[in-house]
Amino acid sequence: MSDRRATAPGRFGELVGQPAAVEAIAAAARDAHLAGGGVGVMTHAWLITGPPGSGRSNLAYAFATALLSEDGTPDARVRAQVDARTHPDLAVLASDRVTITIDEVRRLVTASQYSPSVAHYRVIVVEDADRMTERTSNVLLKALEEPPERTVWILCAPSEADLLPTIRSRVRLVRLRVPEPGEVADLLVRRDGVDPALALRAAEEAQSHIGMAHRLATDEEARARRDDTIRIALDADTVPKAVRGAARLLEVAKADSVALTQEREDAERGKALASMGVAPGGTVPPQLRSVLRQLEEDQKRRATRGLRDGVDRVLVDLLSVYRDVLLAQLGAGLAPVNSAWSAEVAAVAQRTEPAATLHVLDAIADARRRLPANVPPLLALEGMLVTAALSRPA
Template identity: 55%
Template structure:
């Protein structure tokens, strides 16, 4: 864990002592500060939390906890943070970031631009940032976050300092979940293991029995796939459940955003939307649709991550390492599958899962992608 001596704003950062040391030093010593940073680490490793803590240390004067808390809450005028809820970061969003980068700090020591989903930039969008990263204005610091530096263009990577985060151990994540939520140790350990040490996902699994049940139902269904009919049926069920989850996550927020916009525009509750403001309402609805698409694809990607873990366990068993299973609860079924399949077939399925995840990022229809994947699972098609 972070050293007890580390003051705010670093208190919220967990399990990244070396990264905290590097960034604290950079915030305190201008000679160690680089104009652009890329924080990389696996999902759940705390990239965004660390980026915000770094921004707080840069913007606020040492010891100014009020300003630090403002930055951490995302309300400080010298912080600009982008966390897209859509499939990709749009080029107009990138242009707005660049515009903000050329503003002088208003009340803080630096202006900080945080891009939490830098891996979701297309090549065209990335090129918008290049000049700002190459010739940054004085007192502006860029902090990009991504799972891997390979997710960004070489031209971007050459203009940033890369800081790699460590991946926490299952026991460490479980202990943190117990501390944060008060769940029992067994549930916390299982959730940390199933989430593959992703802290946010582990916390959700530990505190949401329905989420644990959905995961169990999905993996059990996939393990029962034996033919094309099964594959089509299970693929449809996965998409249906993911769609319902996405709607549940976004419906209430969509309604509140629409009501707030109409109030701001002076439209009475229940009244028809005047023609003069329809374009603004339509723009909001378009953003909400893109967010719903992202939420659905993220939900399906979580399922695919679980399937990768499942078949990773199979290949582990096929190579004689039965003490290192992520899905210990399925040990009997996994051993049967490991005996029935060849390692080549398991590796083919793992490759297809990776291809399916990549295809979904390219807007392939989720149902067709999952049907194709599960047909491979069912009958062992070789690409």
């Protein structure tokens, strides 16, 4: 990593492998402040795209921090407020639901109409703009067509193709790329104090997904669950083993989802009880129980999405394994994702043909496509694992 990137102020320093995007965003924030926030200096709407884990939301909040700081240089106090989502001129939409609701966007559009109270700009961040339906997107479109003078919208999505053409025509696009594993490993070592060898393995196995690499590098249980996923899949060489293995993979996905959400849910409940003046373990007054019921319903919806995301993480890991199998069969000479499993991958590669491996890769991709279509996760996993088992000769 270059010295410039390592010493970049604020959150910009955590964005690896994105020098062009960082420079474009940082320059826009500086120019906006140099001109005193005048009309026409800042584009009022931005779209940051890039694959999962590339740092879309990190860049969005770095931009927000710079815009909300005094001179365009991220300020520690403002950065803390942005991190806590407590800055008075920042509004955020980061939905845990499968889709962003029209009411959520309407509330955000209303918030965008207020003049900034302490900063030059009011900044609105939408983390998963691709989750909006067409009807919801049209509500946002109206706000982008007639923006208040000092409101800046920052949208994030995997690709510009995920948004309506009418929205794309009203935003400035910033594309992020997939960073190299070495760049992600360098961040983990520098920022989190991770051992270099572990950091590189985590970055490779996470396929340069920064958040997942951090989790694998710092959470031994997460690493163990990933190892279980690969072991279960590689051991499933008969249909009965595949059916049993699918059930075990679902258990792994559930455990992974719970590990990600449990701490957050406990904190949310504790905060809600504290706001009601109820001590831990105390009785909630009947007139306040509806608040907790609403929180519990939100958490149930999040759990549904969390399980689907957990199953998808399992499938992404298996895609990387069979990608390594195919590379070994073809003698491609490319670096494997799962170097710790090279002996097992080589054994599978010797027993099967490249055409069969491609069939398995297609089955995994099909399983990923079925999840958003409400196919039961167990059924999707069974179909994928049975295909993998049948690809191996008896």
